[in-house]
Amino acid sequence: MQRITVKTTINDTDYSFDVEPRLLLVDLIRDKAGLTGTHAGCDTGNCGACTVLLNGLTVKSCQVLAPRARGAEIRTVEGLAQNGALHPVQEAFWECDALECGFCTPGMLMTTVAFLVENPHPSDEDIRRAYSGNLCRCTGYLNIIKAVKRAAETMES
Ligand code: FES
Ligand code: FES
Incomplete structure (x- = not known):
């Protein structure tokens, strides 16, 4: 199976992942980055549990392939609080x-x-x-x- 490198920034931290191009963004965030605050509730784009910010805009990460994260800034719920203070x-x-x-x-x-x-x-x-x-x-x-x-x-x- 072909694999690609996805370099991305999640919650101000740079990551580089070696993944299959068909990987979903929600799985990249949860399984590769270990940020499990983002949930997969339906995998059909209906529930919104998987919503994250991709370059400042909301996306349902179960509907986006991981390669879209290349060079992008992603923010998840873990990245809302700053320096110990809630958003x-x-x-x-x-x-x-x-x-x-x-x-x-x-x-x-x-x-x-x-x-x-x-x-x-x-x-x-x-x-x-x-x-x-x-x-x-x-x-x-x-x-x-x-x-x-x-x-x-x-x-x-
Ligand atoms: S998991 Fe329900 S919209 Fe993505
Ligand atoms: S789905 Fe979370 S409180 Fe109803």
Whole structure:
């Protein structure tokens, strides 16, 4: 089987991986880099549990081949906190009791980080639309909406 080298940066650390070109990005992140905060929930692009940032934009890493990571900057949930301090989005989810299970929350957090860069003053409707690709089958989204608004306020100030 053909193999290729993928040099990439994940959470500010440089990596070089020798992989099969058909490897999925989610498997590169979890199995090769050992960053298991990103989850594979459905492998069909529906649930959003595998959401990471690729050059600042959200991607569902179960739908992206690992070679796309070449020369890219990837951020996962492990790379949100800096110097021991939670990211404002993580703080807001904590304060608003918006943390759901360990499976869906990392993807929700990554979606929020990218969303607030794009839309720093979102309406409830904007937020609902932004999470249409992040599914939780067991609880609800009301506290998430509160948390996104709290994070938007904190990041503005
Ligand atoms: S595992 Fe990627 S969208 Fe569900
Ligand atoms: S899928 Fe995570 S709390 Fe529902």
